[in-house]
Amino acid sequence: MEVHAHLLTASKIFCGCATGFGAPPNTQVCEVCLGMPGSLPVLNHKAVEFALKMALATNCRVNPESVFARKNYFYPDLPKGYQISQYELPLAEHGFLDIKVEGHARRIGITRIHMEEDAGKLIHSESRPVSCVDFNRTGVPLIEIVSEPDMRTPEEAVEYLKGLRNILLYLEICDGNMEEGSLRCDANISLRPVGQTELGARAELKNMNSFRFVKAALEYEIKRQRALLAAGREIVQETRLWDTAANQTVSMRGKEEAHDYRYFPDPDLVPLRIEADWLESLRKNLPELPAARLNRFQAEFGLPEYDAEVLTSDKTRADNFEATVKDFPHLSPKQVSNWFLDDPTSMSTITPATSGSLLTLVEKGTISRNQAKEVLKEVVATGKDPETIIKEKGLTQISDASALEVAAQEIINANPKEAADYRAGKTKVMGFFVGQLMKQTRGQANPQLANEIFQRLLG
Amino acid sequence: MALTRDEVLHVANLARLSLAPEEIELFTRQLNDILAYVSKLQELDTAGVEPLAHVIPVFNVFREDAVREGLDRDAALSNAPAREEGAFVVPRII
Numbered sequence: 001m002e003v004h005a006h007l008l009t010a011s012k013i014f015c016g017c018a019t020g021f022g023a024p025p026n027t028q029v030c031e032v033c034l035g036m037p038g039s040l041p042v043l044n045h046k047a048v049e050f051a052l053k054m055a056l057a058t059n060c061r062v063n064p065e066s067v068f069a070r071k072n073y074f075y076p077d078l079p080k081g082y083q084i085s086q087y088e089l090p091l092a093e094h095g096f097l098d099i100k101v102e103g104h105a106r107r108i109g110i111t112r113i114h115m116e117e118d119a120g121k122l123i124h125s126e127s128r129p130v131s132c133v134d135f136n137r138t139g140v141p142l143i144e145i146v147s148e149p150d151m152r153t154p155e156e157a158v159e160y161l162k163g164l165r166n167i168l169l170y171l172e173i174c175d176g177n178m179e180e181g182s183l184r185c186d187a188n189i190s191l192r193p194v195g196q197t198e199l200g201a202r203a204e205l206k207n208m209n210s211f212r213f214v215k216a217a218l219e220y221e222i223k224r225q226r227a228l229l230a231a232g233r234e235i236v237q238e239t240r241l242w243d244t245a246a247n248q249t250v251s252m253r254g255k256e257e258a259h260d261y262r263y264f265p266d267p268d269l270v271p272l273r274i275e276a277d278w279l280e281s282l283r284k285n286l287p288e289l290p291a292a293r294l295n296r297f298q299a300e301f302g303l304p305e306y307d308a309e310v311l312t313s314d315k316t317r318a319d320n321f322e323a324t325v326k327d328f329p330h331l332s333p334k335q336v337s338n339w340f341l342d343d344p345t346s347m348s349t350i351t352p353a354t355s356g357s358l359l360t361l362v363e364k365g366t367i368s369r370n371q372a373k374e375v376l377k378e379v380v381a382t383g384k385d386p387e388t389i390i391k392e393k394g395l396t397q398i399s400d401a402s403a404l405e406v407a408a409q410e411i412i413n414a415n416p417k418e419a420a421d422y423r424a425g426k427t428k429v430m431g432f433f434v435g436q437l438m439k440q441t442r443g444q445a446n447p448q449l450a451n452e453i454f455q456r457l458l459g
Numbered sequence: 460m461a462l463t464r465d466e467v468l469h470v471a472n473l474a475r476l477s478l479a480p481e482e483i484e485l486f487t488r489q490l491n492d493i494l495a496y497v498s499k500l501q502e503l504d505t506a507g508v509e510p511l512a513h514v515i516p517v518f519n520v521f522r523e524d525a526v527r528e529g530l531d532r533d534a535a536l537s538n539a540p541a542r543e544e545g546a547f548v549v550p551r552i553i
């Protein structure tokens with residue numbers, strides 16, 4: 001897989017233009033990123049630091065010296081006629097990322113990480129034979145992370161991609177937004193008949209801007225290639241696009257001309273020398289990464305491995321969980337974790353202060369677990385605080401035994417058969433009685449108390 | 460190693476240039492002249508010389524990550540063959 005990640009610098013990689021997404025076309029451009037004659041690129045220091053952090057976090061060997069090269073091709077999104085990239089001497093090589101798929105650990109090799117500039121954006125006209133070019137994205141710093149052909153299933157590919165994204169977010173060097181193109185991936189996929197050692201001809205898949213599309217495109221491509229091979233036909237080495245509407249990959253005909261990029265060192269840029277002490281100080285200041293946090297969550301909060309995995313696989317989720325547990329020490333970490341595992345999206349959306357006060361209301365018995373789930377949805381939808389919602393909806397748990405007892409006795413009287421069944425030892429009927437009481441009280445009865453009352457009245 | 464006519468056509472195609480028949484002949488000859496001239500460098504014995512990416516011994520020229528005002532959009536588009544809603548307009552490629 002080849003993964004491209006936008007680095008979260010304020011300015012572009014070789015000029016001072018802003019990098020923000022969504023500005024009006026061609027309002028973040030200058031002589032340098034428009035490739036005007038006589039302009040010269042100067043490397044953004046922070047972009048190098050961000051790239052180095054990723055190299056360290058993925059166990060890469062950083063090359064003491066690396067070189068920028070020109071990748072030459074002619075396309076309207078590339079004003080200079082070449083893209084500044086790295087070729088023979090990339091920033092870093094020989095790393096790996098450990099992933100887990102259905103409980104099995106796998107180590108995916110990382111061939112190289114190099115720095116490059118992004119190209120512009122083309123908007124093709126629907127009605128006329130023209131394309132509009134916006135150069136705002138031209139020169140936004142990218143790292144390209146190239147993996148070894150180590151992945152064997154679409155699931156592994158998705159886990160690898162999620163793992164990379166998670167590290168980028170932990171390092172705070174990329175926003176990981178696949179829809180806006182801050183994180184993009186190309187996948188090369190080939191089949192290998194059983195017993196054969198070398199991989200077959202491969203197709204390169206592009207345009208997969210979500211994890212779901214990556215999985216769907218790879219699954220489709222496996223089916224397509226398998227059918228071709230089974231029919232005794234050959235796989236054409238080509239680039240294919242994922243067509244979201246048609247749910248299939250389609251050949252990019254017309255672009256099949258062999259790549260001939262004629263790379264050479266860019267004479268406008270001097271080589272990059274990464275001194276050992278620079279690298280060491282970056283290494284020392286790396287934030288806690290997902291793998292370390294997973295271990296700490298188990299040790300510090302006594303969480304099962306599964307819980308720690310789910311929590312740490314998303315930085316915001318892990319941050320919110322940790323803040324909730326630290327700010328509300330009376331809540332048990334496992335209880336808090338259950339809520340995050342139950343509804344990870346909602347729990348990552350609301351603030352730790354809100355989750356803490358919501359869970360405290362459940363712990364105190366003010367509202368039931370089911371009511372709290374309802375409140376959580378409302379908090380996410382309206383942004384109001386839990387107390388307000390509880391008041392507005394009149395949600396309180398009836399924990400007054402005498403009020404519930406009257407209703408419970410009525411239910412028993414109305415259902416003599418079930419009552420007899422219970423007394424004859426069919427304790428499963430208890431669920432029916434509690435359910436009836438919940439219905440009558442519109443979910444406001446304290447379920448534990450309801451259970452106790454029925455046991456007493458039926459005993 | 461002389462450059463063939465096919466190689467000239469290949470390079471022209473990569474640069475999206477269409478050459479007239481007499482230009483193909485002319486450029487093939489001229490490019491070969493240039494290559495012959497530069498190939499004098501091959502006479503140097505470079506065994507034991509490390510490959511060099513840059514001729515001056517300077518490394519790590521950086522700028523700080525600070526945003527600088529770029530070009531005004533009208534100025535940026537002033538060389539565009541055609542423009543529309545702030546974008547450069549080019550013949551459709553896909």
Ligand SMILES: [Zn+2]
Pocket residue numbers: 012015016017028029030031032033034139529
């Ligand atoms: Zn610029």
